[in-house]
Amino acid sequence: MTDLDRLDAALLDALTENPRAGVVSIAAQLGVTRNTVQSRLRKLEESGAVSGYRPVLDLPALGLPLQAFIGVGLEQARLPQVISELGRMPEVLEVHSTTGREDLLVRMAAESQEAMLRQLERLHAIPGVAHTTTTLALTTPVAYRTQPLLDHITRGAGHGRSTPAAE
Missing domain, CATH: 1.10.10.10 (Winged helix-like DNA-binding domain superfamily/Winged helix DNA-binding domain)
Incomplete structure (x- = not known):
């Protein structure tokens, strides 16, 4: 750290x-x-x-206005194979291992609902995928960001490694 x-x-x-x-x-x-x-x-x-x-890419401006977050439940011991297959899908933007009912959270982009449906069908065909839950993103009122967190964790840390904060 x-x-x-x-x-x-x-x-x-x-x-x-x-x-x-x-x-x-x-x-x-x-x-x-x-x-x-x-x-x-x-x-x-x-x-x-x-x-x-x-x-930072604007996916709608690139012709990919539809994004979905897909919770994926897996059959036991199939995680490496499923992740490998997801990595081969160009529409998959990111994959997170999670706790809870689903084992993975997958973010995908598509140019249309029909294209998203085809991608979901491909995802369901991956051996080891037991079930999915899909949530479509309508808007992104707060985009991915880190600066507020950095400002929060450095508040009071000073403006130099050896200088205490002068508040």
Whole structure:
């Protein structure tokens, strides 16, 4: 685990807002040196806290307006095979192992209801899938985000690793 402070949170916020921003630009925005930004980024990457810089895709703008969350119940001991098959489906955006009635939570995207139905039929045909529960997403009033959580966990952490917060 990496100990984050408010400078780390501000750095991650700047990268979230503009992942293509250069180190010099971020340093100027945060009022720190280029070396500080480079050092912080390197430590975040080496710790695994930051693992990539990806574009945020607008799926409806790409012709994929329909998203579904599918709870998948499995037959015993079939988890690896089912996950492998789900990984081969390009419409599968993510898969989470879960507790409760379902064993997996699968997020899928489709261009239409008919396409989603075909994907669900393919999912049901995977050996080891016992049952599913499908919930269609109508809107996304709060998109995936991390900054409020980072701000919360770094509140009071100071603006430097050795500087206590001045409130």
